[in-house]
Amino acid sequence: MCGIIGILGTAPVADRLVEALRHLEYRGYDSAGIAVATADGMARLRRAGKLHHLATALLTTELSGSAGIGHTRWATHGAATEANAHPHVAGRVCIVHNGIIENHADLAAELQAGGRQFESETDTEVLAHLLDHMLAGGAPIERIMADLMPKLRGAFAFAALLDGGTQMIVARRASPLAIGFGDSEMYVGSDALALAGLTRRLCYLEEGDWALISRDGAAIFDADNQPVERPVVLSEATGALIGKGNFRHYMEREIHEQPEVLGYTLAYYLDSRNRQPALPVLPFDPCKLPRLTIVAAGTSYYAGVVAKYWLEHVAGVLVEVDIASEFRYREAEMPVGGAALFISQSGESLDTLMALRYARQKAQTILALVNQPESSIAREADVVLPTRAGPEIGVASTKAFTTQLMALAVLSLDWAAKRGRLSADEVADRLQALGELPELIGDMLSNLEPYQPIAHGLAQARDVLYLGRGTSYPIAMEGALKLKELSYIHAEGYAAGEMKHGPIALIDEGVPVVMVAPSDALFEKTASNAREVLARGGRVILLSDAGGVQHIGSFASHIIELPTVHPFVAPILYSVPVQVLAYMTALEKGTDIDQPRNLAKSVTVE
Numbered sequence: 001m002c003g004i005i006g007i008l009g010t011a012p013v014a015d016r017l018v019e020a021l022r023h024l025e026y027r028g029y030d031s032a033g034i035a036v037a038t039a040d041g042m043a044r045l046r047r048a049g050k051l052h053h054l055a056t057a058l059l060t061t062e063l064s065g066s067a068g069i070g071h072t073r074w075a076t077h078g079a080a081t082e083a084n085a086h087p088h089v090a091g092r093v094c095i096v097h098n099g100i101i102e103n104h105a106d107l108a109a110e111l112q113a114g115g116r117q118f119e120s121e122t123d124t125e126v127l128a129h130l131l132d133h134m135l136a137g138g139a140p141i142e143r144i145m146a147d148l149m150p151k152l153r154g155a156f157a158f159a160a161l162l163d164g165g166t167q168m169i170v171a172r173r174a175s176p177l178a179i180g181f182g183d184s185e186m187y188v189g190s191d192a193l194a195l196a197g198l199t200r201r202l203c204y205l206e207e208g209d210w211a212l213i214s215r216d217g218a219a220i221f222d223a224d225n226q227p228v229e230r231p232v233v234l235s236e237a238t239g240a241l242i243g244k245g246n247f248r249h250y251m252e253r254e255i256h257e258q259p260e261v262l263g264y265t266l267a268y269y270l271d272s273r274n275r276q277p278a279l280p281v282l283p284f285d286p287c288k289l290p291r292l293t294i295v296a297a298g299t300s301y302y303a304g305v306v307a308k309y310w311l312e313h314v315a316g317v318l319v320e321v322d323i324a325s326e327f328r329y330r331e332a333e334m335p336v337g338g339a340a341l342f343i344s345q346s347g348e349s350l351d352t353l354m355a356l357r358y359a360r361q362k363a364q365t366i367l368a369l370v371n372q373p374e375s376s377i378a379r380e381a382d383v384v385l386p387t388r389a390g391p392e393i394g395v396a397s398t399k400a401f402t403t404q405l406m407a408l409a410v411l412s413l414d415w416a417a418k419r420g421r422l423s424a425d426e427v428a429d430r431l432q433a434l435g436e437l438p439e440l441i442g443d444m445l446s447n448l449e450p451y452q453p454i455a456h457g458l459a460q461a462r463d464v465l466y467l468g469r470g471t472s473y474p475i476a477m478e479g480a481l482k483l484k485e486l487s488y489i490h491a492e493g494y495a496a497g498e499m500k501h502g503p504i505a506l507i508d509e510g511v512p513v514v515m516v517a518p519s520d521a522l523f524e525k526t527a528s529n530a531r532e533v534l535a536r537g538g539r540v541i542l543l544s545d546a547g548g549v550q551h552i553g554s555f556a557s558h559i560i561e562l563p564t565v566h567p568f569v570a571p572i573l574y575s576v577p578v579q580v581l582a583y584m585t586a587l588e589k590g591t592d593i594d595q596p597r598n599l600a601k602s603v604t605v606e
């Protein structure tokens with residue numbers, strides 16, 4: 001998985017390729033490279049590590065040419081070295097690729113038997129050689145692509161620059177690819193963001209499509225190798241790269257943006273006249289819905305778990321929730337007339353997209369809760385529910401998560417009203433509580449001093465447990481995920497009541513236990529679990545409100561006291577301190593907060 005850019009231009013491209021790659025770093029940042037068709041042939045510049053290494057190298061390298069391709073990589077096959085960095089070259093072909101060619105080993109063996117040699121450990125170089133080998137036969141490109149596409153297994157998108165930069169072959173299966181139309185220039189990129197600084201006129205290739213691009217335009221062919229027209233749309237994506245402002249990291253900025261974007265998201269889902277939920281029209285009646293299946297990955301999955309609790313508890317809807325990478329291979333039955341909701345910040349997580357397609361085959365109505373309205377998942381959904389978080393750059397999701405929760409909360413209330421489970425007043429109470437969150441969170445974020453000693457202690461720990469019950473359980477899991485991805489400390493989020501079935505064995509004075517414990521209906525039980533931790537010499541870090549602190553605060557080694565809120569909205573409020581704890585612990589440890597090792601913002605491989 002990776003980001004792709006290609007330009008067949010009329011002016012120098014090297015700087016523009018690197019600029020476009022800046023917008024694609026969310027797809028990987030292990031290495032980056034560009035290749036430009038120069039007067040002396042194809043010239044490559046590649047660097048291991050983040051894009052700025054490539055950008056710095058370009059300052060002192062002459063790469064002059066008006067056609068080129070570029071790539072930012074998240075390593076799948078072969079380490080993150082310069083030799084494995086894209087573009088890869090074989091004869092006439094210079095290629096960049098996103099995804100995995102699953103049968104690359106068999107293809108490589110055939111090519112090696114024919115005398116081909118490889119310089120890298122990548123599946124991409126195999127693809128470059130295969131295409132070059134097929135082109136050498138001299139058949140028309142339509143014939144070659146008709147033969148090539150069925151030979152490739154897996155999910156991929158690629159752009160191959162040919163013949164001194166006069167044309168490009170591009171293709172996609174599952175991984176996204178867009179063609180951009182400029183004035184006498186043509187572009188290709190992984191998404192609208194990549195192309196934002198170049199053109200607004202885009203055409204998204206569909207599943208199995210390939211295209212031959214020249215400076216005059218693009219000839220597109222479908223999965224049956226038939227010429228096809230794909231609509232050209234005007235993209236809303238802007239090329240503006242958001243800065244960090246006065247913040248040290250994008251993540252810090254995004255944490256502090258939450259009051260504002262939670263407000264936007266709530267406003268989007270409310271009717272401004274009567275302050276009642278106003279969701280996009282759904283093609284089914286929620287009162288007759290046999291089941292809602294929620295599927296997502298990573299942090300978005302935890303938003304789905306919170307939604308399950310909400311929808312079951314307040315709306316009485318039967319909900320199943322699963323991790324995308326598991327769901328798609330379970331071959332799960334899905335009920336006739338059912339709906340499936342896919343939650344994704346990027347709208348590009350491949351597992352989530354493939355799970356969506358599975359649900360489509362099972363005739364489910366497809367809802368997508370996404371932060372990127374032009375993403376693959378949004379485009380394939382029947383109904384798009386947007387989050388209004390704005391661009392999220394930090395790899396660890398923060399404002400996207402809480403805005404997902406905000407949208408899901410209003411959806412739950414809407415369905416609860418429609419299904420007669422909550423009265424109009426009860427809905428209004430909860431909406432009021434949601435409406436108070438931006439200010440409460442803003443206040444919380446204005447004083448982060450109490451977090452400092454806790455973060456200092458967490459940074460010394462080898463393992464950390466996060467415990468919670470009810471909707472605090474997914475927040476405990478999210479807190480643990482945040483801590484491990486940012487600070488590389490092993491952390492587990494557990495249902496507080498399950499602790500006695502295993503994790504309690506881990507507890508000693510060296511294992512901090514973060515209790516996510518608003519004083520809700522389950523508080524007494526969570527308090528008992530806190531006592532069990534203390535009885536075994538454990539250290540409790542208590543996240544609770546005044547009532548909870550009064551009850552068990554004296555036992556805790558540290559307390560973060562949060563405002564008392566309606567229990568329905570507590571998971572949104574309690575998301576923020578677990579983000580801040582992870583952020584400040586990572587600051588203590590000096591890790592790379594916005595781009596932690598081995599991760600990527602959007603994972604477009606299985």
Ligand code: G6P
Pocket residue numbers: 297298299300343344345346347348349352395396397599600601602603
């Ligand atoms: C990656 C990111 C996570 C994100 C997950 C799902 O693992 O590092 O922050 O939660 O993907 O991404 P999505 O864009 O589908 O929400």
